[in-house]
Amino acid sequence: MPRRWAGVAVRGDLRVIYLGGLGRSGSTLLERLLGELPGACAAGEVVHMWQRGIVENERCGCGREFRSCSFWSQVGMAAFGGWENVQVDRFAALRASVDRTRFIPLLAGPLPARMRRSLEKYTDYYVRVYRAIAEVSGRPAVIDSSKHASLAFCLSRRPEVDLRVIHLVRDSRAVAYSWTTTVARPDASAESYMTTYRPLRAAGQWNTQNGALQLLGRRGTPVLRVRYEDLVGSVEQTMLTLGQFAGLPSGDGGLAFLGSDGDSRCAVLHEAHTASGNPMRFSSGTVTIRGDERWRTAMPYSDRRTVTAMTLPLLSHYGYVGRAA
Numbered sequence: 555m556p557r558r559w560a561g562v563a564v565r566g567d568l569r570v571i572y573l574g575g576l577g578r579s580g581s582t583l584l585e586r587l588l589g590e591l592p593g594a595c596a597a598g599e600v601v602h603m604w605q606r607g608i609v610e611n612e613r614c615g616c617g618r619e620f621r622s623c624s625f626w627s628q629v630g631m632a633a634f635g636g637w638e639n640v641q642v643d644r645f646a647a648l649r650a651s652v653d654r655t656r657f658i659p660l661l662a663g664p665l666p667a668r669m670r671r672s673l674e675k676y677t678d679y680y681v682r683v684y685r686a687i688a689e690v691s692g693r694p695a696v697i698d699s700s701k702h703a704s705l706a707f708c709l710s711r712r713p714e715v716d717l718r719v720i721h722l723v724r725d726s727r728a729v730a731y732s733w734t735t736t737v738a739r740p741d742a743s744a745e746s747y748m749t750t751y752r753p754l755r756a757a758g759q760w761n762t763q764n765g766a767l768q769l770l771g772r773r774g775t776p777v778l779r780v781r782y783e784d785l786v787g788s789v790e791q792t793m794l795t796l797g798q799f800a801g802l803p804s805g806d807g808g809l810a811f812l813g814s815d816g817d818s819r820c821a822v823l824h825e826a827h828t829a830s831g832n833p834m835r836f837s838s839g840t841v842t843i844r845g846d847e848r849w850r851t852a853m854p855y856s857d858r859r860t861v862t863a864m865t866l867p868l869l870s871h872y873g874y875v876g877r878a879a
């Protein structure tokens with residue numbers, strides 16, 4: 555589906571498969587599975603690479619520190635002549651001026667000239683990194699699991715990027731419950747934990763991010779929605795559909811990494827050089843694919859009721875309530 559740029563249908567040559575949605579929806583699992591398809595390179599959450607990788611030198615998915623990982627060193631060299639040439643402060647200032655959730659209504663329409671210039675400079679960083687990832691990995695499709703809808707809007711304005719957004723949704727109650735749990739981050743050398751949100755905040759974010767990604771689809775960017783529950787429940791079928799959407803051939807043995815382990819479905823995953831993400835990015839070898847349903851028994855009833863009420867319109871639209879889920 556070509557997008558239009560200055561009135562002309564254009565499809566860029568730089569293919570980026572962007573995973574959008576709210577965190578704790580299973581995007582790391584999805585990214586790892588997509589990264590096994592021929593021609594795809596899983597890069598992790600590129601949005602966090604600038605601070606957590608370049609500045610804080612957190613660990614890559616391969617287990618090495620960012621600056622010691624030869625893949626990312628080569629990417630930095632190809633993109634900027636070395637990461638030391640990236641002015642992260644300048645990048646952060648540009649990001650603050652364009653890539654924010656509250657700018658999405660603006661990003662969905664014609665931009666003021668000044669903001670357009672900032673957006674071009676900001677997204678130049680991403681275009682350089684994506685090109686370098688494709689070049690260094692030798693795989694033409696880069697998977698970015700940054701998730702934020704605002705970044706997807708920014709990238710959608712670049713004519714050279716063939717942006718395909720996979721909108722991953724998960725039951726809002728499961729997501730909100732997950733945001734309340736404490737999860738250790740093995741990414742940094744010092745003890746750290748993933749951010750937590752109270753259910754009310756998670757529900758608000760769930761509405762905002764999901765609503766924004768639906769808007770992006772209506773603005774002409776190819777967006778395909780997939781439910782986490784369908785991914786883990788029928789992984790082969792879902793991966794076939796996603797592979798087709800992403801232009802990643804998954805027929806003829808392309809899904810041979812999926813199999814069974816007793817009664818469970820599983821995947822054999824290779825090491826991936828992911829810049830940031832859920833701790834699952836460090837797993838390799840045989841990984842069980844099983845839906846996380848703890849929220850059904852562990853979530854306090856009052857939280858469940860609040861989140862259901864707050865997210866009811868989209869929860870119903872996605873088929874989680876009111877009809878067979």
Ligand SMILES: [Zn+2]
Nearest residue numbers: 614616623827
């Ligand atoms: Zn690495």
